[in-house]
Amino acid sequence: MLEVFKADVVIVGAGGAGLRAAIAVADADPSLTVALVSKVYPMRSHTVAAEGGAAAVTQPHDSLEHHFNDTVTGGDWLCEQDVVEYFVAHAHEEMVQMEHWGCPWSRRDDGHANVRAFGGMKIERTWFAADKTGFHMLHTLFQTSIKYPSIKRFDEHFGVDLVVEDGRAQGVVTIEIATGEFRLIQARAVIIATGGAGRVFRENTNGGIVTGDGMALAYRHGVPLRDMEFMQYHPTCMPRTGLLFTEACRGEGGFLVNKDGYRYLQDYGLGPAEPSPRNKAMELGPRDRLSQAFWHEKKKGRTIDGPLGSVVHLDLRHLGERKLRERLPQIYELAEEFLGVDPARTPIPVVPAAHYTMGGILADGKTAAPLAGLYSVGECSSVGIHGANRLGSNSLTELIVFGKVAGVEAASFARNVTNSNADVLKRQADAACERALGIVTRQGGAERLAVLRNEMAKSMESGCGIYRTGTDMQATCAKIDELKARYRDLHVDDHSRVWNTEWLLAIELGYLLDVAQAIVYSALNRKESRGSHQRLDGFEQRDDANFLKHSLATYAGAAAPRISLSDVKITKSMPGTRAYGAAGEKAEAQRKLQGAAHG
Amino acid sequence: MSQPRNEVVGGRRPYRRSMTGWWRRDPFFVRYMIREATALVVAAYSIVLLAGVLSLAQGEAAWNAWLAAMRSPISIALNLLMLVGMIYHSYSWFEIMPKTMPAMFVGGKRVTAATITMFGLVAAVAAALALFAAAWVLRP
Amino acid sequence: MAEAGKTIEIEVLRYRPEQDAAPVTQSYRVPFTDDMSVLQGLQYIKDHLDGTLSFRWSCRMAICGSCGMMIDGRPKLSCKTFLREFHPGKLRIEALAHFPIERDLVAGVDDFLVKLESIKPYLIPKEPRRLDEGEYLQTPHELERYEQFSSCINCMLCYAACPQYGLDSKFTGPGVLALLHRYNADSRDGGRDERMQLVNAEEGVWSCTAVGYCSEVCPKAVDPANAVNQNKVNSAKDYFLRFLRPRGARNGASK
Numbered sequence: 003m004l005e006v007f008k009a010d011v012v013i014v015g016a017g018g019a020g021l022r023a024a025i026a027v028a029d030a031d032p033s034l035t036v037a038l039v040s041k042v043y044p045m046r047s048h049t050v051a052a053e054g055g056a057a058a059v060t061q062p063h064d065s066l067e068h069h070f071n072d073t074v075t076g077g078d079w080l081c082e083q084d085v086v087e088y089f090v091a092h093a094h095e096e097m098v099q100m101e102h103w104g105c106p107w108s109r110r111d112d113g114h115a116n117v118r119a120f121g122g123m124k125i126e127r128t129w130f131a132a133d134k135t136g137f138h139m140l141h142t143l144f145q146t147s148i149k150y151p152s153i154k155r156f157d158e159h160f161g162v163d164l165v166v167e168d169g170r171a172q173g174v175v176t177i178e179i180a181t182g183e184f185r186l187i188q189a190r191a192v193i194i195a196t197g198g199a200g201r202v203f204r205e206n207t208n209g210g211i212v213t214g215d216g217m218a219l220a221y222r223h224g225v226p227l228r229d230m231e232f233m234q235y236h237p238t239c240m241p242r243t244g245l246l247f248t249e250a251c252r253g254e255g256g257f258l259v260n261k262d263g264y265r266y267l268q269d270y271g272l273g274p275a276e277p278s279p280r281n282k283a284m285e286l287g288p289r290d291r292l293s294q295a296f297w298h299e300k301k302k303g304r305t306i307d308g309p310l311g312s313v314v315h316l317d318l319r320h321l322g323e324r325k326l327r328e329r330l331p332q333i334y335e336l337a338e339e340f341l342g343v344d345p346a347r348t349p350i351p352v353v354p355a356a357h358y359t360m361g362g363i364l365a366d367g368k369t370a371a372p373l374a375g376l377y378s379v380g381e382c383s384s385v386g387i388h389g390a391n392r393l394g395s396n397s398l399t400e401l402i403v404f405g406k407v408a409g410v411e412a413a414s415f416a417r418n419v420t421n422s423n424a425d426v427l428k429r430q431a432d433a434a435c436e437r438a439l440g441i442v443t444r445q446g447g448a449e450r451l452a453v454l455r456n457e458m459a460k461s462m463e464s465g466c467g468i469y470r471t472g473t474d475m476q477a478t479c480a481k482i483d484e485l486k487a488r489y490r491d492l493h494v495d496d497h498s499r500v501w502n503t504e505w506l507l508a509i510e511l512g513y514l515l516d517v518a519q520a521i522v523y524s525a526l527n528r529k530e531s532r533g534s535h536q537r538l539d540g541f542e543q544r545d546d547a548n549f550l551k552h553s554l555a556t557y558a559g560a561a562a563p564r565i566s567l568s569d570v571k572i573t574k575s576m577p578g579t580r581a582y583g584a585a586g587e588k589a590e591a592q593r594k595l596q597g598a599a600h601g
Numbered sequence: 602m603s604q605p606r607n608e609v610v611g612g613r614r615p616y617r618r619s620m621t622g623w624w625r626r627d628p629f630f631v632r633y634m635i636r637e638a639t640a641l642v643v644a645a646y647s648i649v650l651l652a653g654v655l656s657l658a659q660g661e662a663a664w665n666a667w668l669a670a671m672r673s674p675i676s677i678a679l680n681l682l683m684l685v686g687m688i689y690h691s692y693s694w695f696e697i698m699p700k701t702m703p704a705m706f707v708g709g710k711r712v713t714a715a716t717i718t719m720f721g722l723v724a725a726v727a728a729a730l731a732l733f734a735a736a737w738v739l740r741p
Numbered sequence: 742m743a744e745a746g747k748t749i750e751i752e753v754l755r756y757r758p759e760q761d762a763a764p765v766t767q768s769y770r771v772p773f774t775d776d777m778s779v780l781q782g783l784q785y786i787k788d789h790l791d792g793t794l795s796f797r798w799s800c801r802m803a804i805c806g807s808c809g810m811m812i813d814g815r816p817k818l819s820c821k822t823f824l825r826e827f828h829p830g831k832l833r834i835e836a837l838a839h840f841p842i843e844r845d846l847v848a849g850v851d852d853f854l855v856k857l858e859s860i861k862p863y864l865i866p867k868e869p870r871r872l873d874e875g876e877y878l879q880t881p882h883e884l885e886r887y888e889q890f891s892s893c894i895n896c897m898l899c900y901a902a903c904p905q906y907g908l909d910s911k912f913t914g915p916g917v918l919a920l921l922h923r924y925n926a927d928s929r930d931g932g933r934d935e936r937m938q939l940v941n942a943e944e945g946v947w948s949c950t951a952v953g954y955c956s957e958v959c960p961k962a963v964d965p966a967n968a969v970n971q972n973k974v975n976s977a978k979d980y981f982l983r984f985l986r987p988r989g990a991r992n993g994a995s996k
Contacts (some may be wrong), residue, residue: 104864113878181611451787495792501844614758615841
């Protein structure tokens, strides 16, 4: 029995992006019904774990051009520059909007919102709420969304397929987790805001729910996934669990040291080392560079080896307990409770871990996918602002700037179309239900879920790690292909319908495998090093002539995805050298001179 | 918006666990129940004192009878028990008192709950001592 | 995975409505290391011993609020409770108390969401302000007055700790009342009068008997007991001052 709910706009994913989009639709047109679907209660969405802050040009000596340049440079020139221009121009108003909705931004003494330094940013522009910015933004958005009667939430509803008819996205098929029954949510526009896919990797900062659901759904319906090979490794994470120690630790002045107590980043073009934090230098360099430095230190045998593996130390002792408890309270708690380490007295062991998916569903500057009626926003989408490497604190801003765009666009689209015949849509939905049901009703099978998942994660870590080689990537391609085949023989213990989480994990594994395949095949195809995709097998340099291009992965069912390339939109910033530290300042001065010369 | 799921659909059969004996399940609850029970001790003692006041109103004979009853061994034992109850009552009262107050700041720093409780206890002890001193000075 | 030898017995209260008339206990033996959380123990069971065990979880770092359950009779977050604390004894786990069990360790928490939505949990600005006028000003001290109450992760451990909620679920409860107070105490908010009705109601602050266990178990030091009980004073003041000051004369922005 398939229940049907008719909405005007349906949003899959109720994290920061999904909630902002829902509010935007409701504001744009209160007469539109917005169905907000989430496989977890909204406050569990992984936005909640983001810590450091959200960037927006604020200080008088800052400028949109600086933020633009920082972002495009940080992205190693793979950004859609016109989209970045829109992004930096609309960031500040969204921060103010959040504040008007009650977000408890940390303040200066004069009552204005405070901003702090962040990696790769020339001037302090990161708004923050203690060290729980994502938490506060998510709860503010969720609580604000309650004001709008036109937003109908479908909490703990798991998306299993899109309904696409007449070349348009027209709804989502869901499982109501509490009952195991299916519900079709029909709509005239669909926004996907389902987050990233970090769980394809073994050590990652992500919550269990970050399994690339929406990416896989769009992908399976022919929408390309763009720039999937660019996976961000966050340099300071807890060993083994991968839990995040925010970049703000470094923004507040923390040091990264190796086994000799040496601030090793100065050996990697990020120096010179100075006692206080300097923007775009040392520990405030971009994340890809810092993670790569760790890899080199490990090769040189300069990391600290212990029961938690090879680590480096995040030294916060010189900040003092008082400042730590005030500015980084959550970090303090994490270190003490999970590691038994008092950061005011002992350095914290950290390693890089998979953190953020730069790539995602192909989206234009208005978040629209090539498939009519489909929009994507947030980490699941590739709207073009992060390029080959994301700067910290740009993604929280992305959620609200483009969340609003997605909502407005979807509302406008929905007003101008009507749904296809309801029976046709229902038949499609029924077919999707059959496929999903097949997983839970199947008997026998030789493969265990956890085994397949662990093999995938281990292989992705080795093939698509911080540094990559063709051989390793080939091996991972083969492995993922093999796992996709073995997945068809999956064994499930649980054949019930009420709260069957094994069923959901099995469907999620399917999503993860498809996304993993897109990642590794895209990575293999990119024969250069750029941003967070770094190779050691003869392709160590950036190759703008051949690869100043996006990668597009197109689904091919059981076969390997087809990888193609597309142009990058360049407006103001021509590809240059990514220089940080002292080298960066010199390059900046040179650029200024040249700019002055050209008048 | 969320709707209370009064009607249960599909295979759902939510199971409601019993609250019988809830307060025995956790030492915290046991302490709470003792705290609440000591209110009865306070009530009992007020009745004893009230009886004394009424006896006083009825004249010397009634008053002496009440005093004699108070001096009996059983009465002294009961009074000691009630005293223990009252002390615990006072202590637990000041322990929960900070929860009833908005945050207080002295010199820019937040006053902790422990500080408030301590002040309360000290004030209570001081008042009791003052009362004893007065009774001693005014003794017949 | 696990190093040499250490195991712990985990006894879980199972409940599969499609086959069980009532909850039953089931024991599992789980190998563990000192840094493993109870959540990781449950994941081990699901991955390797019994795929039918259902439980909620996500962030693993005590910020999403999903993994609340009764661990040895106390409401705790399973991601932040460590197996080593219970070894060599047995560890008993069941779904969060005072909520109905939907399945295994999954409690039915719709009631919490309904209550959360009922208190107008959003900023009702005291004064209007356009976006181009920038942010409202709020000093660090003003922020401090409510920041603690804004840290609630909606984990509902306080509801599992509150016997009044357990005895009568009409009580709005500690977490939601703390959120209500968060907004009333925010210097930018002018919606206090609108929320007063809920505060004053029987199911508002007056169902609370200051047990205080909610604040004990709160993993984020929100201190909901304080939020509820200081509002008893506000509620009493409101009741008596009502006779002196007509309602609606104050500038409370309406929805």
